[in-house]
Amino acid sequence: MESKVILECRGLTKTYGHATALNDVNIKLLSGRIVGLLGPNGSGKTTLIKLANGLLTPTSGEILIDGHNPGPETKKVVSYLPDRDFLAGWMTVEQALRYSEDFFEDFRTDAAKEMVGRLGIGLGQKIKTLSKGNREKVALIVCMARAAKLYLLDEPIAGVDPATRDYILQTILSNYAEDSTVVISTHLIADVEPVLNDVIFIKNGMIEMYRSADEIRETENMSVDALFREVYKW
C-alpha cells in the first residue's frame, strides 16, 4: 500500500504578539502511521494540532491536510480529541453519539455504542454525571469511532490512571484504519512509545527531530523516552 502525505507544513509559523509558538515548521506526515508529537509543555504541540484543525490561522506559511488548507473539506477527514472536556454536560451519552453521527458521515455509531457498553456506561447517563475518567473515555470513543484519515489526539493520556491509559491506547490501536494516521501529542513518552511508528520532537516551536521510533532505538541504542530526556534535559 502506497503511503501518501496526509499532513504537510510549509514554513508554518504562528506568533501571539511577541511570543512565537511555532517557528518555520516544515514536515510531512505519511498515511498509515502512528506518530508521537513529543515535547515539553509550551513547546508548540497544541498550537500545531489546532492549526491542523483550523482552530487557529497561521501567521505565515501554510498547513495542508490531504492537500487542502484547513476548512470544511478537511474537517470531514480529521478527527480531533482536544485536551479538555468538549462534550455538553446536559447531553446523555447516546445524545452525544447521535450528535457526532449527525455531523460526521464516517461516524460508526454501532462501534461507538459497543465500546461504551464494554465500559459499563449506560447510554442514558448524562455526561455531567460521569466520572472524569469515564468522560475522557467517552470523548475518546466519540473521536475514535470515526473512520477518519487523520486522528489528532492532544494529550489523550494525561491526568488519568494507568489502567485508563492502557484502555485509551488499546482503543486507539483497535479502532483506526490501516491507512489512517494517528498523531498523539504527549509528554508521557514511556506510556505511548510501544505504539509509535514515528516520533517528532518539538522544542520552542521548532522541530528538533522527525524519525522512526525503530530507527532511534537501533541507532541511538536507547529508548525514545531516554532520548527525549537527553534532548530536553535542563
Place this chain on the structure above:
Amino acid sequence: MVKKLYKHEFLSLLRWLIPVDLGCLLMAAISRLALFLGDSTPERIIKSLTGVFFGLSVFAMFIIGYVVVIRRFYTNLLKNEGYFTHTIPVKTSTHINCKIICGLLFIIVNFIVAILSLLIIGAGTGIWPQIWDAFKKAMKLAADSAGAVNFTVYVIETVLIMLFGLLLFLQQVYASMAMGQRMKSKAGGAVLWYFIFYVIMQVSNSFLIIGENAVVTSTGLRPVELTHTMLGISLGVQIIWNVIYYVITRVQLSRHLNLE
C-alpha cells in the same frame, strides 16, 4: 449538514423555551380563572397575587430567553464545546448565521407567547376587540390629519424596525463576545466591548438626530409629514449596524478564535 446544525440548535434552545413559555401561558390561564373570583378580601388578594405572578412570569420569560440565547452562543462557540463545534465541517459563518437566526426566532416566539398570554387574560371580557378598534381609529386619525402617512406602510416600517432592533441587540452582544474572547477574561472583555460599542452607537445616533432635525428645519415640513423618511433612515441605520456587528463577529471567530 446545515439542517442538522439548525436542528441541534433548536433542540438545545427548546429545552428552555418549552417550560418557560408554558409556565407563562399557565400563569395567564390561572390569572384569567382568578378573575372569576368574588370580591371578598381573600379572593381579591388571590386575584392580585395571580396578577403579580403573571407579570413576573412574563418578565422572567424574556430575561431567561435572552440569557439562554446569549449563553448558548458563548458556551457552544467560545468555551470548551467550541472544540467540537468548530471542527464540524461547515464554515464559521454558517455557525454564526445559525446562532443568529435561531436566537432571534426564540425571542420572537417569546413575544408571541406574551401576546397570547395577554389575550388569554382578556378572553371573554371583550376588552381586546375594544382596544384594537380604538388603536385603529387613533392610527387612522393620525394618518388622515397628517395626510402624508400611509397606515399600512407605517405598520410595516414599525414591525421591521422592531425586528431589526431585536436582531441588533443580539448582534451587538455576539460581537462584544467575539471581541472579548481575545482578552484574558472573556466575560470581562465582552462587557467592556459591549460598553464601547454602546458608546459609539449613542454618539453616532446623536449625530443622526441632529441631522434629522436639520432636515426638518430646512424643509419647513411638519415632522409628521417626514414620518416615512425618518423611519426609513432609522431602519437603514439599524441595518448598517447589524452588518457591522456581523462582520466583526465573523472576522473574529474565523481568524482570531481563542478557545483557551
